[in-house]
Amino acid sequence: MNWNLSFSAPCSRFWALVFLALPLASGLCPTAQAFPAAPYHLIYGLVRDRYGTPLTSDQAQIILETPEGVQIAAPVIPGLSPGVNYQIKVPVDAGETPERYQPNALIAAAPFKMVVVIGTVTNVPIEMSANYSALGQSAENTRVDLTLGVDANGDGIPDDWELAFLAARGLNVPLSSLNG
Numbered sequence: 001m002n003w004n005l006s007f008s009a010p011c012s013r014f015w016a017l018v019f020l021a022l023p024l025a026s027g028l029c030p031t032a033q034a035f036p037a038a039p040y041h042l043i044y045g046l047v048r049d050r051y052g053t054p055l056t057s058d059q060a061q062i063i064l065e066t067p068e069g070v071q072i073a074a075p076v077i078p079g080l081s082p083g084v085n086y087q088i089k090v091p092v093d094a095g096e097t098p099e100r101y102q103p104n105a106l107i108a109a110a111p112f113k114m115v116v117v118i119g120t121v122t123n124v125p126i127e128m129s130a131n132y133s134a135l136g137q138s139a140e141n142t143r144v145d146l147t148l149g150v151d152a153n154g155d156g157i158p159d160d161w162e163l164a165f166l167a168a169r170g171l172n173v174p175l176s177s178l179n180g
Helices: 012-026 159-169
Strands: 037-045 060-065 071-075 086-093 113-118 121-130 141-150
Touching (some): 060 086
Antiparallel strands (some): 037 086, 060 113, 113 121
């Protein structure tokens, strides 16, 4: 139903109320579904290098990525608040419709990975500490602290771990010979 109504000033409030109440009284209003958007989820924390020193580079970015390739990026901001140097506002979709309300909205509990790009170098967390109980729920906050390692060959495994693995096995091969 699409009504284009206009009222004279003295009667406008009365008739507006009558026309608004009429569909309710006669049962003409359909059941409304909630819009699939939900309040964002805030992921925040402290990113440290492999020595435990908080990052201060203004060229560092945190990237949250889903298996489908959806990426949400946020800068590292030294001194954002005590013990915090990044925050990512993740749009959350209620999942009530087959399509997301915006391309980078995540459905609650969707899998993701996080990396930190500093200049042209991609760093993967060698440690992620968090309380994961509320992760992905709309209108919630989750602190995720990251300790980084360099992933120069892009295989998703920190180079320090690969070097330790090779040393433990007594192998002398280049990192490019390893993969995830």
